[in-house]
Amino acid sequence: MNQPSPLRVLVIGYVWPEPRSSAASGHVMQILDTFLQEGWDITFASPAGPGEHKADLTAMGIREVPIELNSESFDTFVRELAPDIVLFDQFMMEEQFGWRVEKHCPDALRMLETSDLQSLRHARHQRLKERLKASDDANDFTGLFAPALREEFERMADTDLARREIAALYRCDLNLMVSEVEIELLVEQFHLPREVLHWCPLMVDAPAGPAKPFGERAHFLSIGNFRHAPNWDAVLWMKNTLWPLIRARLPSAQLHVYGAYTPPKATALHNAAQGFHVMNWAEDALQVMSAARVCLAPLRFGAGIKGKLVDAMLCGTPSVTTPIGAEAMHGEHPWPGAIACTAEDLAAQAVQLYENESRWRNAQALGDTLLAEHYRRSTHAAALIEKIAQCRQNLQTLRRNNFIGGMLRHHSLKSTQYMAQWIEEKNRNKLHADQ
Structure with a gap:
């Protein structure tokens, strides 16, 4: 009996992973390792240059492909790769490449990895700045640490960053969230369907031996x-x-x-x-x-x-x-x-x-x-693979039920597409003029 072909996964990273530099990259590496354990065929692509502490993905059996922003070369690349799953690492990558993936690989499951809600982090940073400006007391910050979800929403809702980030979450079929608090914020205040959010915290194995006393x-x-x-x-x-x-x-x-x-x-x-x-x-x-x-x-x-x-x-x-x-x-x-x-x-x-x-x-x-x-790594890895399988099996129903996501893809991705194509044409004309 013929074995089914391994799933083809494309990961589009804002940066190349540096697991020894940030927890965000460490989480991406844990997800990649989970996919490798399933025998999936993985390609990691990024428009960024390699960082000082970049992980060697090639040594793990993962293809590394540099890609360009606002370039039709990505269209050819993704069409030929024909991935079954596309994972965007940070919402800006979904903004840049989501419409191209949908156009050329409409049946691919589109996932977004969020190390944190950037709009929540920025709203909290702004609140701290206001607190520091209003008081010279550098000691007691109790008032910053226990806001209700509604208060968090009200601080985020009027910002462009939140509008962009939440829209990207809506447009994706599945969003990997490290924080259960952020899941509740998104469901209760921003009204995302719970089924497009999956709790996937850091996944680690137990220590090999006793810790130093x-x-x-x-x-x-x-x-x-x-x-x-x-x-x-x-x-x-x-x-x-x-x-x-x-x-x-x-x-x-x-x-x-x-x-x-x-x-x-x-x-x-x-x-x-x-x-x-x-x-x-x-x-x-x-x-x-x-x-x-x-x-x-x-x-x-x-x-x-x-x-x-x-x-x-x-x-x-x-x-x-x-x-x-x-x-x-x-x-x-x-x-x-x-x-x-x-x-x-x-x-x-x-x-x-x-x-x-x-x-x-x-x-x-x-x-x-x-x-x-x-x-525990084994628990969360198994739950992630099961969730992905469920989403792929019920993809059309999942998208139909997420009407707001479909509406956002219809409208906002058109504007993103036209802006990208305008930049692409501008760059092409500049190249011709330089020659």
């Missing part, structure tokens, strides 16, 4: 890509407010701050005398996390879930964060460390975890439980 660890650690605005804001809050409070209680304490793409403004914060060490990029994030006693993640805004905090659990490292940092990450389970809203409480909790071995070991055990029950 309390006595073999030292120092505090903070880690995150400096290009990600929430991470940079957290570093500034630590430097100016949180870390001086910790040092007042632990005068010999040391904080190691790691991050990819360290800018000069971050390097300038390095001060060994204050125990504040800017360490640049970590070659092995799990190695440095495993050596630290406590992970600090004082995020004042953001969205999605936080890869650094999953890494902390994998390494058995208790973490201290805010409600924004822990959002959608632990369900009904206790947090493996501490959650606080003020700099004083964050500092106090961090010092207690650092000094109290019994509490530290309990937090480590809570992390093991949370990993097993919330992030």
